[in-house]
Amino acid sequence: MDEKQDAGLTVAFLCTILLLLLLADLWQPDRKFSENENRLLASRPTLEKSALLSGKFMEDYETYLTDQFIGRDNWIELKTRSEILLQKREVGGVYLCDDDYLIEQHLPEDFPQELVDRRLELLSRLVEGYGARVMLVPTADNVLTDKLPDFAPYYDQDLLFAQVRERVGEEAYIDVASKLREHAGEEIYYRTDHHWTSLGAYYGYLAWKEHTGMLSPVSYDPGKLCAVTDDFLGTLYSKINLPSREDEIRIFPETLQRPVRVTYDYNVRKTSLYEESYLEGKNQYGYFLDDNHGFIEIETGYENGRELFVLKDSYANCLVPLLTAHYERIYMVDLRYYNGRLSQLLDPYMGESTDVLVLYDCIHFLEDFKYY
Template sequence: MEENNLSHRPTRRGSSERARRRRMRDFNRLTALLLAAVILVLTLVNLLVPDREFSENENRMLTVFPKPSWSDISDGSYMSSLSSYMTDQFVGRDNWISFKLTLDKLLGKREANGVYLGKEDYLIGIPSEPDWEHVDRNLQAINAFAQSHSDLSIHMSIVPNAACVLSDFLPQNAPVRDQRADLAALQSKLDSSVAFIDVTEDLTAHASEGLYYRTDHHWTTLGAYYAFLSMADSLQISDPLLNYNKYTVSDSFSGTLASKSGCHAVQDSIEVFEPLGTDVQYYVIYSDTHEKSASLYQSAYLKEKDQYAVFLGGNHPMVTIRTTNNNNRSLLVIKDSYANSLIPFLVPYYEEIILVDPRYYYDSVESIISSELITDVLFLYNLDTFLGDTSLADVLVQ
């Protein structure tokens, strides 16, 4: 009988297991309470902190609280908008993004939101896939334009991205699109009357000198300068100026790639080059604001997020630069933002330069060609922009 009673007594091991389970239950309850408290606090803080309209770090507008409507609720779009709002307005969003990026880097990740985290703190945009339908449409329009303007000297230069020129700075074994092959494909489809200027090799020869910003997708002023030298002969610019005073106008530039990736480890410097050995004067006219300026630079933008807009005040539908030259050479540049930092190198060699950005210009360039007595045309784009452009053909239509 006594033996039977002993067999039902709890063992020390069983007591220890039950105690461990109680501790686990207590821990889980405490964790759940702490998590609920954190969520409650964050929710209350989110309700108390005013919404932000713009993110300086991401350089974009943030989602505002969506107004509900029956149609949006019924098709599910309202919940999607509400989710975007909660994500964008989450308190401490910038700090969370930086924390996640730091954690990803510690885990060996070398890409963030379409940006490679390269060597020596270079952020390098991953080239996008081309929109060949629009590329072919644009090339056909360029060829037709060239054939109908055989009296003009027409050139094209498509500039490769940092991923191509700065390939040594990419993360090891990072897959990247062959932009040299893309450039060759573009050139093969151009009419022979369009002189294609490939600056890739000349840029690559100076790759270690800082030709692209570490935090932005644009080339630096030095990169634009080497490209200008590469273009000069084809543009019939004899004896291009080689001597410049160089001024650093900012050492706090954090560009588009820093915004896109969330990586703000370094900041860039922006330089402007003042040519020596020329007495050519000029003034600039902006078509959209009707503003006239005696400078190619707008220093007010150095206080803004997009400091690259110091060059010509960023992008405008049309900009006219009139100089004191009297050589009867007028250049039409059909371009994207890459051209903005290269234009100062071209000014001493033309009587007039007109810049047209097809993304914002909605007329045909034919009226410009006839009214301004254009003699030369230069298509100047970054390769990524050109391969995704949907506007160029429209401005070439007669």
């Protein structure tokens, strides 16, 4: 074979690759949704004169081609794997940590002091007006710090805790962070999800109990935690889409003892704190209190006349079951779904025996804790 033939072979080889991909891409049908990326994929844009002249059609069309390109998930996996090969320990905002942990990255520059100040202002109004208690839960990067890649930057939430503590006072501030750090060696965060586990929530509960001094008719035993699923792959897994070690979701069997009545958004009534159906799907953490709702009312079956109002994010969903033994009724509000004045919502429920609790993980507190 001479050089000419060999050159022809090179051209033919490269053209074949290009053409095979092209034909396969033309042949395969469009997808609406990407399970892996957990988002709607772009669909074919319609051709309009104005969109053509402004160039919007072209932009949309390119997004559409790229979103629907043949083997999209495989290409993304190839990219991720090659980045890891190049020694990257961070993929799409997720740190690949020791001991198979995936931990979400939060950079210090994303949380400027003025944002903290705004949140502190809202928080102190609640504490002064309603005697609210504050539980801010550190995220995994602040507790499992030694599992992070070497020198990995993270937003140091202790700076926030110190400010909150000073602003709301010892009376209102529940120190969850110290409690969690005492147990950093245990399974207190999921490996593939950004939430804390039921065990983590249990230590949060202990911190709450020590702070309030409330007595419970039930004592929970971490030794008795029982698994409801062992193939949980959470939100952080979805961001990197590489084979990961699956998590167990465990619950305290004591929380199943009493019959409860749960009302979601004033209309859907259930008789359990847990929703089995989520264990079949991808979002298994939704098992706790049916994922996200604007308003949840729980009648706990413990008749002591006490009520609790929780302003919360999804971290609360696995802790609130532990609080049921202390209150007759628990109301949970997710401020992201509530646009009215908070006082209008709160005031009708306020009585002598009503407690208010603000329960967030630090990051969602900074991002989502907003009300009028």
